Amino acid sequence: MSMLPNKVNWPKGAGEKLGDFFESNQRELVVILGTVFAGLTCFALGRVSALPEKEGVVFQPATVGGGEKMGQTQPAASTPTAATANQPSGVLSGQQAGETRLVGSKSGKKYHWPWCSSAKKIKAENQIWFNSEKEALAAGFTKCSNFDKLAPAGYKAEL
Numbered sequence: 001m002s003m004l005p006n007k008v009n010w011p012k013g014a015g016e017k018l019g020d021f022f023e024s025n026q027r028e029l030v031v032i033l034g035t036v037f038a039g040l041t042c043f044a045l046g047r048v049s050a051l052p053e054k055e056g057v058v059f060q061p062a063t064v065g066g067g068e069k070m071g072q073t074q075p076a077a078s079t080p081t082a083a084t085a086n087q088p089s090g091v092l093s094g095q096q097a098g099e100t101r102l103v104g105s106k107s108g109k110k111y112h113w114p115w116c117s118s119a120k121k122i123k124a125e126n127q128i129w130f131n132s133e134k135e136a137l138a139a140g141f142t143k144c145s146n147f148d149k150l151a152p153a154g155y156k157a158e159l
Helices: 014-024 026-049 133-138
Strands: 057-059 073-075 102-105 110-112 127-130
Touching: 014 026, 102 133, 127 133
Parallel strands: none
Antiparallel strands: 057 073, 102 110, 102 127
């Protein structure tokens, strides 16, 4: 007759302890993993939505004396014209490289990009238009706090 018992109570190994942990905390782990997955999905969708579009919508700058409204968008042409094909990237459609249109208010001392939220609040009869930052500075205006953040890609001030 054997002296060993039929069932030996050996200490649990790491694998068994981990299995027990997952089994006893299954509901909490599903909630945590689901939350992490949802967060990563939202982050990825946000990144994808911020990617520049190859074709589709082209930003048109504001015009002086009528025409399109500030910030209006129009469908892009399917093939670039000779005039737009030579423009550096980041130059707004309708602008030539180095051309800048800025707007200020008769009652204020800040100048803005036409698409700036503060510029959109200036009534048409109170708008003062500048062709360059130099011109705005010479008139005693200073740039708004969002000016550098809203500048077109590749924009360099000619001061």
